[in-house]
Amino acid sequence: MEYTVVGAGIIGLYTTWNLLESGVSPDKITVVAEFLPGDQSIKYTSPWAGGNFSCITSDDPNTLMYDELTYRNLHKIQRALGGASCGLDNKPSTELWDTYPGDTKVASLKSYLKDFQVVDKSELPEGCAFGIKFTSWNFNCPFFLANFQKYLESIGVKFLRKTLTHISQAYLTAKTKVVFNCSGIGARTLGGVEDTNVYPTRGQVVVVKAPHIQENKMRWGDDYATYIIPRPYSNDELILGGFLQKDDWTPDTFKEQTEDIIKRTTELLPKILDQPLVISRVACGLRPSRHGGVRIELQNIEDGKVVIHNYGASGYGYQAGYGMGFRAVQLLRESKSKL
Numbered sequence: 521m522e523y524t525v526v527g528a529g530i531i532g533l534y535t536t537w538n539l540l541e542s543g544v545s546p547d548k549i550t551v552v553a554e555f556l557p558g559d560q561s562i563k564y565t566s567p568w569a570g571g572n573f574s575c576i577t578s579d580d581p582n583t584l585m586y587d588e589l590t591y592r593n594l595h596k597i598q599r600a601l602g603g604a605s606c607g608l609d610n611k612p613s614t615e616l617w618d619t620y621p622g623d624t625k626v627a628s629l630k631s632y633l634k635d636f637q638v639v640d641k642s643e644l645p646e647g648c649a650f651g652i653k654f655t656s657w658n659f660n661c662p663f664f665l666a667n668f669q670k671y672l673e674s675i676g677v678k679f680l681r682k683t684l685t686h687i688s689q690a691y692l693t694a695k696t697k698v699v700f701n702c703s704g705i706g707a708r709t710l711g712g713v714e715d716t717n718v719y720p721t722r723g724q725v726v727v728v729k730a731p732h733i734q735e736n737k738m739r740w741g742d743d744y745a746t747y748i749i750p751r752p753y754s755n756d757e758l759i760l761g762g763f764l765q766k767d768d769w770t771p772d773t774f775k776e777q778t779e780d781i782i783k784r785t786t787e788l789l790p791k792i793l794d795q796p797l798v799i800s801r802v803a804c805g806l807r808p809s810r811h812g813g814v815r816i817e818l819q820n821i822e823d824g825k826v827v828i829h830n831y832g833a834s835g836y837g838y839q840a841g842y843g844m845g846f847r848a849v850q851l852l853r854e855s856k857s858k859l
C-alpha cells in the first residue's frame with residue numbers, strides 16, 4: 521500500500537514523520553505539493569512563521585494535547601536532523617498577558633514546560649495581569665523546513681511538485697489507498713475539499729539583525745499580539761511581530777504596520793535598541809485558520825480509499841503540528857477500513 525501526503529508545509533512534514541514512527545516504510549510515502557521547502561509564496565505559510573513554541577493556543581483539551589505532544593517530541597526530530605544546527609534550538613521565553621489566561625491553560629503549561637516559573641507581580645509591566653518564563657523551542661522556519669525535507673528524502677520519502685485541482689488526484693497509483701490532506705489555506709479551494717470554514721489570519725513581521733537578543737518575549741493583549749523571536753542558526757535574525765488580522769488576504773506589507781511593530785517590540789524589550797536597528801526585510805504570511813478549529817478527520821472514499829484531513833493550524837503549526845500529525849495517523853490506525 522502507498523501513502524500520499526498533500527502539502528510540504530510543516531503539517532505535511534510532521535505528518536510524514538508520524539507515519540514513519542507508526543512503522544510505514546519511507547519508500548511508500550510521497551509528499552505532493554505545489555510549493556516545497558525553499559519556495560516563497562503567499563499560498564505557502566510555513567516559511568513565514570516566527571517561529572517558536574508560545575502560549576498562543578486555546579485551552580480546549582485537544583489543543584492542549586497537540587501542544588504538549590509537540591513540545592515533548594521535538595528533540596527526536598532535532599536529533600534525527602543532526603542537532604540544533606538544523607534550525608531548531610531551545611531559547612528562554614517570557615510571556616505576558618493583559619488578561620489572565622485561565623487555570624486550565626496555566627496548569628497544562630506548568631505540567632511540561634521546562635524551567636516554568638510564574639513572573640512575580642512586582643516585575644510585571646504596567647497593564648499586565650500575569651506572566652510566565654520557560655524554555656521554548658525556536659525554529660529557523662525556512663531552514664528547518666529544508667533540512668526536514670532533506671532528511672526525509674535521505675531515508676527514502678519521495679517529494680513531488682504537483683498542483684492538484686482535486687483531492688482525488690492525490691491517489692497517484694493504484695496502490696495509493698491513504699491520502700493525508702495537509703493543504704493549509706489551500707483546503708479552501710482544493711476540489712473535493714473546498715472547506716469554506718478556512719480563512720486567513722494575516723500577520724506582518726519585521727526581520728532585523730540582532731545578535732545581542734537571544735530570548736523570546738511575547739505580550740498577549742485582548743486585541744493585539746506583540747512578539748520577539750530569535751531565529752536559531754540564521755545569521756542573527758530576530759523576528760519582530762505582529763498582527764493577527766482575520767480574513768485579510770493581503771499579500772503586501774505596509775509601512776505603518778512596520779512602524780507599529782517596531783514601536784511595540786522595542787517598548788516590550790528596550791535592549792533591542794542597544795545596537796543600531798538594521799531591518800533585513802519585512803514580510804507577511806497568511807495563517808491557515810478555520811472556524812471550528814483544526815480539522816483532523818478521516819473520510820472514507822470509494823474502493824477502500826481514505827483521506828485524512830489535517831489542516832487549520834492557524835498560528836500554531838510548528839508548536840502543535842507534531843501532535844496534530846500524531847492524531848491524524850492514530851485515526852488511520854483506529855479506522856475499521858479494510859486497507
Ligand SMILES: Cc1cc2nc3c(=O)[nH]c(=O)nc-3n(C[C@H](O)[C@H](O)[C@H](O)COP(=O)(O)OP(=O)(O)OC[C@H]3O[C@@H](n4cnc5c(N)ncnc54)[C@H](O)[C@@H]3O)c2cc1C
Pocket residue numbers: 526527528529530531532552553554555556563564565566567568569570571572573574682683684685702703704705706707710722723724725761762804805806807808831832833834835836837838839840
Ligand atoms: C507571521 C506568522 C508567524 C507565525 N508564527 C508561528 C510561530 O511562532 N509558531 C507556530 O507554531 N506557528 C506560527 N505561525 C503559523 C504557522 O506558520 C502555520 O500554522 C503553519 O505554517 C501551517 O502549515 P501548513 O503545513 O498547514 O500550511 P502551509 O505551510 O501553507 O503548507 C501547505 C502546503 O500544501 C500545499 N498545497 C495547498 N494546496 C495545494 C494544491 N491544490 N495542490 C498541491 N499542493 C497544495 C502547499 O503548496 C504547501 O506545500 C505563524 C504564521 C505566520 C504567518
